[in-house]
Amino acid sequence: MGSATTKKPEKRIDITINGKTVSARKDSFLLSALKENSINIPTLCHHKDLTPNGTCRLCTVEVEVRGKKRFVTACNYPVRDEIKIETHSPAILEHRKLLAEMYLGRWPNVPVIQDIAKTCGVTAPSRFTSEMTDPNPKACILCGHCVRACKEFMMEEILDFAGRGIKRHLTMPFGEMDKHCVGCTSCAYVCPTGAINIVDDFNRPHNPDMIRDHGMKVNAEMATLDKNQCCMREVGTANIVEVMAAYDLLPVHNYKFGTHVDVPKIDSMLLRKKYITQNLPDGCWKGCSMACAKTIDNFELKTGPYKGHKVTVDGPEYETAAAVANMGCFDVEFLAEFNFYADTYGMDTISLGTTIAFVMECFEAGVIGKKHTGGMELKFGASAEVLELMHQMARGEGFGIEVGQGILRLKQKFAKEYGADPAFLKDIGMEVKGLEYSEYLPKESLAQQGGYALAIKGPQHDEAWLIFMDMVNKQLPTFEAKAEALYYFPLWRTWFGLNGLCKLCWNDVVPADNFKENEPAKIPGHVRNYFKFFEGVTGIPIDEQTMLDQSARVYNLQRAMSLMFDKATRKDDVPPYRSMGPVTVEEYESRAERYDKQLKELQNINPAGKNTEEKIQLLRKYREEQYSILMDTVYRRKGWTKNGVPKISRLKELGIDLPEIVKLVEKHQED
Amino acid sequence: MSSSKLMPGDLDRVAERVRKQHSRYKGMLMVCTGSGCVAAKGFNVRDGLARMIKEKGLEKDYLVVGTGCNGFCAVGPIVVVQPEGTFYQKVAEKDLDAIIAQHLIGGKPVEKLLYKDPVRQKTCGKMDEIPFFSKQQLIALRNKGLIDPENIEHYIARGGYQSLRKVLDAGSGDQVISDIIASGLRGRGGGGFPTGIKWQSAKKAALARDEKPYVVCNADEGDPGAFMDRSIIETDPHAVLEGMLICAYAIGSNEGYIYIRKEYPLALVRLRKALEQMREHGLLGNGILGSSFSFDVHIHRGAGAFVCGESTALMASMSGKPGEPRAKYIHNVEYGFRDKPTVLNNVETWANIPAIIEKGAAWYASIGTGDVSKNPWNGSSGTKVFSLVGNIMNTGLVEVPMGISLREIIYDVGGGIPLGRKFKAVQTGGPSGGCIPEKMLDMKVDFDSLTEVGSMMGSGGMIVMDDRTCMVDVARYFISFLVDESCGKCTPCREGLFALKTTLDRICKGEGRVGDIGFLEELSKTIQATSLCQLGGSAPNPVLSTIRFFRDEYEVHIREHKCRAGVCKDLIKYTINNKCTGCVVCAKNCPTQAITGERKKLHVIDQSKCVKCGVCDDVCKFDAVEVR
Structure with a gap:
C-alpha cells in the first residue's frame, strides 16, 4: 500500500543563493533549499515535522523576485520563481540580532534562547528587559510547536494561544483542563523548552520516554506523509479501491475479473466527495494519529426494519467496498446500506459478500434457479435482492437461511440436493478450511495464493498480504523468496495480535527513506518502532529472531491444534482453482493476451490453433504444479513435514514439545 | 413593496413609479439617521416630524425620509428639505413645531436652525452653499442624504x-x-x-x-x-x-x-x-x-x-x-x-x-x-472618502477627488482649526499612519505621495491636531493602541511594539535617556522589515514620522524633561498666577479638591493632590492658570 506509492517526478527550478546558482525543488519551502545547500540560518519556531508558521521571524532572508526585493521568512516561503536570495546581508544580520535580543529580554534563562542569542551575536544584556521578563529557564517561548503538534499529529485542537499582543499565552479552552486531551504528550515532546510537564501515572510502563520517542515518529509520519501516501486520515482503507482496480486486483463477479468500468461508482474519490463528510478525526480509539475509521453520516435507509431512518454508517472500509464489487453491485448508496445492515445484524461483510457472489455465479451458471432462491433473480448486480437476502438471513427465513451458512455448506447442498457438478463448485467456491476469501484477487500472484490458502485460520489477509510485494513491486521473484515471505510475514503479523497492536501504522504509511533500507518490504524502520514499544512497556529488549520465536510458538501451536479439527494438512491448504487461474472460457478470454503470453514464455507452448478449453487446461496444469512446489518450499522453511504438519524437532526448538502437542502431531511425522 | 422577482425592464418601471410618487409631494424632509445623528436623537426627529405632519394633515404634501449619513456629523441631527435643499442643523425635537409652522406652512425658512459659516460669518440657507459640501465630489457616497437606505x-x-x-x-x-x-x-x-x-x-x-x-x-x-x-x-x-x-x-x-x-x-x-x-x-x-x-x-x-x-x-x-x-x-x-x-x-x-x-x-x-x-499603478484615480476628526471645525465624512491637497481638505472642506488655534499635524491612514507637519500641507493626497512621506492612505482616517498636541504623546497613544491590537503571533510585532511603548512611556514620564531616539528608530526599522503582516509592517509609522518631523519635541522631553504642549502629565505643573481674582470657580470644579483659597484672594494648587486634568485652566476666565 504505502510502499506502492509511486513518486511523482519533482520539478526543479534554479535559484541564486548569495550569488551562487543552485537547483531547488519547485514548491518546496526556501528553508529546505537552503539546508540542502548547507546554508545555516537560525530558526526557533521551525520544527521538521510540523507545518511552518513563520512567527519567530529569525529565518528572515532577502528575496529578489523580478527585480523587487523584500524580506521573507525562509521557513514558509515557497520556491516558485527564479529568485535571488541573500541570507547574511548586514541588514538581515541586524534584524536577526535585534529579534534575538527581544527574545533574550523576555526569556533570558531559557537555553534555546541563549543559544539563539549567541548565534545572532547578542552580547550585551538585552535592552528588552521589562516587567514581562520571565526568568524561568523552562518558560514557554510562544513558538507554537505544541499547538501545531496537537492539531497536526492528533487532529485535536486542545491547545491554542489566547490573549492579544504581549498578553499572548498558551491555554486550553477557557483556561480549563480540557477533557478531550488524551494525554498523548505530543505537545510536551515537541516543546523546545520543557515548559509542558509530563506526569506519567498510567500503567507504569518500563520506559515511557522510549515509547514516546518512537510513538512520536509514527505521529509525525501520519502528519507529514499520509496525505501523500494512502490518505488513511482522509478516507481510511477505502483509498485502495481504485488502486486495486487499476492493478486488476479488485475482485469482481466472484473473483472472475480484477476490475470493472463502474468502479468509480464506489471508489474513494466518490466517497470523499459526497459521503465521508464529517471531517473529524475518527480513530478506533481517541488519540490514534492515523484515525482511519470513517463514517457516512446522515444516510437515509431505503429497506429493512430501519427504512426511512437517517443513520450513521460505520465505514465503508476497503473490504466492504470490494465485496460489493465482487457481487457486481456498483452503487454507493447500496454500499452504504449493505454496510449498515451487515453491522447491525452482526454479519461479516467479507463472508457475506463472497458467499453471495458465489451464489450469484451459481445462479447465472444455472446451478440454481428462482425456485431455489424463493423467486429472487440473484444475478450479479442484483442489489435489491442482496438486501432482501440479508434481511431474510437476519430473520432466519427463506433462502436466507441457506446462504447464511456459508460457501462450504452451500457447495455440499447444491451438489447433493440440486445435482450440481461438485468439481465446478469446488473451483468457484471461494473458501478454504470453511472460511470465505477476503477481497483481493490472487490469481496472478503465487505468493498471495499461498498467503491465503496456507493461512491457519483460512483465507483472510491478516496473515500474509503479499499481493503488492509480489505483483506490483516484484520483490519476490523466486520460490525461496516467496517461501521466505510466507515464513516471515505470517509470524510478524501474528506478533501484532500477540501484543494487541494495530498493524496499519506498520505499512499503511512508510518512512520517506524506506527505499534506502536493505529489506524495504519489511519496512524495517517501523519494525524497530514496534520493538521499542515492546521494550518500553516490558523492559525486555527484543530483536527480529526473538520476535519470530515468540510468534512461532503460537503459530505452530495453532497449526497443531487445527489437527484436532482435521484442518491442518496439505489437503487443507489447497485453494479453489478460481484463486489460481481462469476457471471459465469467459475468464480466460477476458485476459487472453496475458495467459497466451504465459503459455508461450513460461511453458514454451504455442497457443496458436488451440481452443480456449485446451489452453485453460494447460495453464491450470502449470499453475497447480507451481503451487505444489510452493507448498513444499514453504513447509520446509517453516520446519513442517511435506504434509504440512510441524515436525517434532521444530516444536522442540521452540520449546513447545509438550506431551499433548506432540501427541497431536506424532502420527503425521512421515516426510 | 412588491415581492415579485424583477426582470431587467422592471428596474425602469420601479424607478419611474417611485420618482412619480415622490414628485407628487411638495417637499421631502430628509432626516439624517446615520449613527452620528442617531446618537443626537435623529430617530426622534424623524419620527416626531412624521407624527406631527400627520397630525397637521400634511402627509399628502410632505414625506419624511430617514436617510443615511450626510457626512456633516458636527452639526447633526440634520434635516434637509428637498427639492429646494434647505439645510437645518442641530435640530432638536423642540424645533419641529417651528419647521412645520414656519417653513412647511408659512413658507419661510427657520433662521435659527440654518448653518452659519464661521469663516465667512455668513448664513447658508441651502446645502450647496455650505463650503463643507460644495468642495466634495461624490461617487461612493453618491446617494447620501437622498435615499432611505432601508428601501x-x-x-x-x-x-x-x-x-x-x-x-x-x-x-x-x-x-x-x-x-x-x-x-x-x-x-x-x-x-x-x-x-x-x-x-x-x-x-x-x-x-x-x-x-x-x-x-x-x-x-x-x-x-x-x-x-x-x-x-x-x-x-x-x-x-x-x-x-x-x-x-x-x-x-x-x-x-x-x-x-x-x-x-x-x-x-x-x-x-x-x-x-x-x-x-x-x-x-x-x-x-x-x-x-x-x-x-x-x-x-x-x-x-x-x-x-x-x-x-x-x-x-x-x-x-x-x-x-x-x-x-x-x-x-x-x-x-x-x-x-x-x-x-x-x-x-x-x-x-x-x-x-x-x-x-x-x-x-x-x-x-x-x-x-x-495603461497601468493602475501609475496613479490614484477617483475619489476618496475621509473621516475628518480631531481638532477640526467640520468633523465629518468627506469625499474628495484624489490629488486634492491636505490644505484644501483641512481648511476648505474642514473649516480649519477651531478656537483660533494653530495647526500642528495631521495623521492619515489610521493608527499606523504617519503624522504630516504643516510645511507639507500642500502635498497632494494620493496613495503614493502619502507613502513617500512616511504615512499612508490607509482606509481614510484623518486626524487633525492643533498646537496643544504633544507629538511624543501622539506616538505613544497610537503605539499603545497597536500593542493592544497586535495579535501577538510574530515576535517583532509582539515584543517590539511593547518595547516601543515602554520606551515612549518612559520618555513621556521624563525618564528618557540619551540614545532612546536611536533605539526607537532601530527597533522601528526591524519591526517594519520583519513583521508577519502589515499591522506590524506599518505600526512604527507614527513613531518614525513624529521623529522625522518633530524630533525636537523628543529631544526636549529627553534632555529637558519638558512637554512644551503641556500634555505629558509627569512633565507639567499647573500653578495659579496673580491674575487670579479669587472667583473660586476653579476650586469648585477641581475634582480632587486640590485648589484652596478664599473668595477674592489668590488661590493655590496643592501639587500633591493635583491630577493635572486641566479643568482649572479650562474654567478660568482670567487666564490665571499656567501650565509649565
Missing part, C-alpha cells in the same frame, strides 16, 4: 442595479474586469492594490483549478476615529452589494460574505434589510434579473479585533479560527477563504464599482492623479 426602491429610483443589468446584458465578465482595471481603481481599504487585477487573478486561479471563487466585503473597520465604511453601509448598502454582484458575475462566483464588526448595529440592521429586500426582488438567489447568474451573500459578524481587518486574519476569523494573519506568499486570490480563490475588497471599493460601470472607466480614470489608463 431598495429608493436605490433603484436613483439608477440602482442598472450597472448590474448592463453587465448581465453585455454577458462578458472579462470585459467588466478590463473596465475596472482601466478605471485605475485601487483598493480603498488601505493597501491600494488595483482592484481589477485582483479580480483577474482570482478568476484565473478559479478557472485553473475548477473551483468556485468567493467574493468578500471587508467591513471590519477598526481605526480609531474612522467611520467611512460604517457610514457607507448605513447610507447606501445596495451600492456595496451591487458592486459585489458585479464582481461575482465577472469572476464566476456564486457565494459572497460580508465581514462586519458587531459594534456596528445600525449598519448590520440596514445590511440585513437590504439582503432581505434583494432576495424578495430576485437580486440574490438563482436567476438574478432573469439571467442564469446565481449569487447569495452571507453576513459574518466579527467580534471586533483590529487585526481582523487584515485579509488573511479576516478569513481565518470567518473560518472560525483565531483571527491571526498568515504569511501571504500565497495570495488570497489563489487560496483564500476555505482555500478557494477569494476576492476581498473594502466597503468603499465595492461602492465605487456600480458608478464605474455606469459612467465608464475613462470617466473614473480622468478623476485623480496620474495616467492610469
